[in-house]
Amino acid sequence: MVVPLQNTIRDYAWGSPTALPELLGVQPDGEPQAEMWMGAHESAPSVLPNGDTLYDVVSADPAAVLGAETAERFEGRFPFLAKLLAAAQPLSIQAHPSRDQAIDGYQRDEADGIPLDAADRNYKDAWPKPEILIALEPFDALVGFRPLESTVALLDSLGAAGFGELTDLLRNGKLREAFTDFMSRDRDAIRPLVAALGFAIDTYTGDAFAMERETMSRLCADFPDDPGVLAALLLNRVRLQRFDAVYLPAGNVHAYLRGLGFEVMANSDNVLRGGLTSKHVDVPELVSVVDFEPLADPVLTATTVGDGVAAYETGCEYFAVHRVDLASDERTLDGAGPRIVCCVDGTVDAVGKESAVKLSAGQSAFASGTEGPCTLRGSGTAFVVSAR
Secondary structure (H helix, E strand, C coil): CEEECECEEECCCCEECCHHHHHHCCCCCCCCECEEEEECCCCCCCECCCCCEHHHHHHHCHHHHHCHHHHHHCCCCCCEEEEEEEECCCCCEEECCCHHHHHHHHHHHHHCCCCCCCCCCCCCCCCCCCEEEEECCCEEEEEEECCHHHHHHHHHHHCCCCCHHHHHHHHCCCHHHHHHHHHHCCHHHHHHHHHHHHHHHHCCCCCCCHHHHHHHHHHHHHCCCCHHHHHHCCEEEEEECCCCEEEECCCCCEEEEEEEEEEEEECCCCCEEEECCCCCCCHHHHHHHCCCCCCCCCEECCEEEECCEEEECCCCCCCEEEEEEEEEEEEEECCCCCEEEEEEEEEEEEECCCCEEEEECCCEEEECCCCCCEEEEEEEEEEEEECC
């Protein structure tokens, strides 16, 4: 089957009130619209035309919906989750667990009797959450630890009072100790450091690190006693252009700052937060999953794999992402397994064996694992997400 999806929009406080409505061509309602979920996660599954949720139909007969091979490989669970993400304010400093870490953490939370919807629960499911974010417009983010020599150069140029200890730790290659120290301090200890950092940025007269200074000045003003501000000092500041991407494997510390993007991840809602949020923060648990290897070049560009078809090569076992650009023509993508097609520009038809779904920007369709090759037709751009 190829069918249209009705998707849930999450109203998280950091969401933009206008970006998703503008993409969808509807009037804003004044409320934040942060994420549109497309898939079969139990907390907000897509709804099929007959009123069933995708989660329910997958649970009832995984092989029929996912295809036998995909159902067996992922133990009957839909393997990925796609989202449209619209950030007007920074998201939390966060990282996601590996598969083994997620299983262990989920079992611990279950054994402790913490309800799934409890604010202080760390693990919502037993799955990892590697993810890719593809910009649909200029998109600002903090992604992975900056090479230590670059962070030392930033701190030396600012000369903020009280940061000598951090700088010395980084010079000696002790990134884990520096991150853990700042993230573990209470708000009373953090407040004067954030104030000193903000003052140093505001009085800086040089030209270096312009994007970093812009971001840190804003964070210092908006989060005056939050250790996440100091963690942000250690991360790569990137500005993605349209269709540039960042891939975030397990343990990668990041925070999206502002922009509209298309996001794909393993089918999980596991988020371990460290700051820039009013939600539950568990620093020891966060540190236990973090990968402290610096990331020199976090930006991922797509590879052309055919006429009008580009692939985002991540090596992730849970999903593959292709971008299809059409100009009054069609493309067929080979392969099997379940797919979600999301149009982000123009009008695109997702064509199946016996049916076709017309999609405009912001709309999506589901193709079952037994459908066979996926054909797109029209004038516009769509992403096709599949199981690898």
